[in-house]
Amino acid sequence: MTVFFPQSNAEEGSLLERNLIKDNIITSRIMEKVIISHMILVPLLFGLTTGNFVFSLVGSLIFGGIGLLAIRSDPKSRLSGATVGITVMAFSALMIQLTGGRIEAHFHIFALITSMVIYRESWAIIAAVVTIAVHHVVFNYLQLAEVSLFGSPIIVFSYGCGLDIVLLHASYVVLSFVLGLVILRRNNLGLFKMMEIQTELDSLNASADQTASLSEEVSKASNDNAQGASEQQSILEGTIAGFEGMSHLLSSSSEQARTNFHEVESMKERMNELDRAIVTVNNSGKQIAAILSTIDTIAFQTNLLALNASVEAARAGEAGAGFSVVADEVRLLAQKTGEASKKIEELINSNANNITLAGDKAKTVSEAFSRFQEASSQITNAFDKIQNQTEEFKGQLNEVSSVSSRNVATAEETSSVSVELSNQSRMIRESIDSIMSRY
16 A cells, blocks of 8 residues: 555554545445446347347346445455456456457456546556456467357457467556556545645644634633623722712811811910900909009098097097097998998909909810810811822722723623634634535
């Protein structure tokens, strides 16, 4: 077989063997029809015209039966091909005998030997050449010996016989054999090339299947990614909207905190004014208390002077009686003035204590307002920082949303490309299957 096929590796050899088996089966089916046609035509065309119908029919049934049995038993084997080669040459020998060795019947030999190249291996054509060579040598000898078969003389050549004629026909057979081998070689080279193409097509088909499978997986993953990215985009949009609402709320809260800060600052200033007013009132009360103390001292001295005057008036007798009455009135007025002064002083002292307590309370409230103002300032600063961070985070979320949008677009584009690639792979696979089905 290596004579008619190029060298190949183990994998190519296995593929070649499979192709040969397949081709032998197809060829055997064709040759089966050729044998059946000979079994019908030889008795009809040659048996009836030569008056040897029964002989031609029996011979055709025997030869054809052997060939058909070989084909039906094992159409893919080399033995089957060799048997077919022997069978068709047996038909040639039968036709030569029926026509009395006419040269036209010998043409059948060359036609059938050349047709044996339909088999990819040389077994069939070798068997055919050996069969017809043996036939010519043996039957030439039998013709020279004038041997008869079923009452008819054995004839190979109608125009005489001899070794020279056998050698001449053998040269033609050898020429046909060599041409057949050349044709067989060229056909097998074409088969080998076709086998290489088939191997490449099988590899390409496998790659197309793998590409289609990967494309489907990529398409599925891209669809899942696109769906996940879309869901992520929706969540991000909701989050951004929430942060926008939070930013607005923080802005309003910060503005309200600033307003409260200014109001607290105004109230603190008023409390400071109240504290200063309380201090002023307290100072005025102390001045009044000092004045009342002076009045009380004057009343006390006036009372003493009135008492002394009353004593002196009593010493003066009737002459001092009027002065005594005046002194008593002055003393009584001094006493009332002293009492009123003490009461006013007590009220002023009580008021001073209340004013001092109010001043302490006002100072405490002012300090509380200062602490509240400081806390309000800190809250305002905290709101500002939170708002700034919220705006920054919202900007980052917008960037993430933009990237997510691009991811969605990329995933959808990838899915579309994967579907297109899968379709292209399917078309390539269908084209390969179509090409391989032709051969």
